[in-house]
Amino acid sequence: MSIPRHFDLNLLRVFETLMRERHVTRAAEKLHVSQPALSHALKRLRESLDDPLLVRTESGMQPTPRALALLPVVQQALAMLQEGLAPPASFSPASSTRRFTLATTDYFEEVMYPGFLSQLLTYAPGISFSIELITPEVLSEGLESRQIDMVVGLDSQEELPGGVLQAPWMHEExxxxxxxxxxxxxxxxxxxxxxxxxxxxxxxxxxxxxxxxxxxxxxxxxxxxxxxxxxxxxxxxxxxxxxxxxxxxxxxxxxxxxxxxxxxxxxxxxxxxALNMTLIQHALHANEPSIAWLNQQLIDFARAFNGRA
Known part of the structure; x- marks a missing residue:
């Protein structure tokens, strides 16, 4: 059973609500549209599917066999869309066992990293880190392929590979x-x-x-x-x-x-x-919850670090 070409997918929610309510006015109220607008949508559904779908009987509006066959398919499709379009699950540092890989400078690894890791482990005890060198391959390929999660502490660069995001982080005399x-x-x-x-x-x-x-x-x-x-x-x-x-x-x-x-x-x-250090990540992964969390932790730590330096 296939959807006709040029079918308006917005009508799927209309169809599912009509099948559930079996009443045009009530369905319109559920969808927060006018009754004439819903009647027009039902007409379009009937034309697209070449079936009356709902038929008035002595016991009220009743679905046709075609409508009953379509209903579970449409419900499954809507459920999959809702799941797929939902925001990603938030990152839970307290229970995470995520291993982050950072490409860093000598300065970050020596001066800041020990305190940063010690602080994170107080409320994210299961996380861990791998530290790598910053190389041209890291910036051109490592970030995009997720071999490297972030580049930390590199001096600001005027040119970076496409898709790479650079943000000011901290400065040092x-x-x-x-x-x-x-x-x-x-x-x-x-x-x-x-x-x-x-x-x-x-x-x-x-x-x-x-x-x-x-x-x-x-x-x-x-x-x-x-x-x-x-x-x-x-x-x-x-x-x-x-x-x-x-x-x-x-x-x-x-x-x-x-x-x-x-x-x-x-x-x-x-x-x-001055040395103007940056945080560098790839646009493909910047909104991934664990990366966004790590980015904020680094920003907060640098702010506190500058305040006590």
């Missing part, structure tokens, strides 16, 4: 780190001296664009010599501790190294931009 034995740098650096120094920096594993520092120097007609590109901050800081090079990094990360290594803070050139 940049400082320079120098060895305590390094007599070539004082307590602060001007941009000219900064450009003449040897530098250690983190490799841009995202592969998206030159660093903000190099872009800033280019705007001032300057360049710098990078003697080492490292994959993590601790390795880079150890290079700084043993050489006359400097590195530029978020203040809260730098402060951790002062207690660990023979290094000190140096104020950077005022021209250098």
């Amino acid at each position: 940049l400082v320079c780190l120098a060895a305590t034995h390094n007599q070539g740098v004082g307590e602060a650096l001007g941009i000219q001296q900064f450009s003449r120094m040897m530098h250690v920096e983190l490799a841009d594993i995202s592969g998206l664009r030159p660093s903000n520092i190099d872009s800033c120097l280019t705007q001032h007609g300057l360049t710098r010599r990078v003697i080492s590109k490292n994959l993590n901050y601790i390795a880079a800081a150890r290079v700084v501790a043993l050489t006359d090079a400097i590195m530029t990094l978020p203040r809260q990360m730098a402060e951790r190294f002062i207690a660990m290594l023979p290094v000190r803070l140096v104020e950077p050139p005022e021209e250098l931009p």
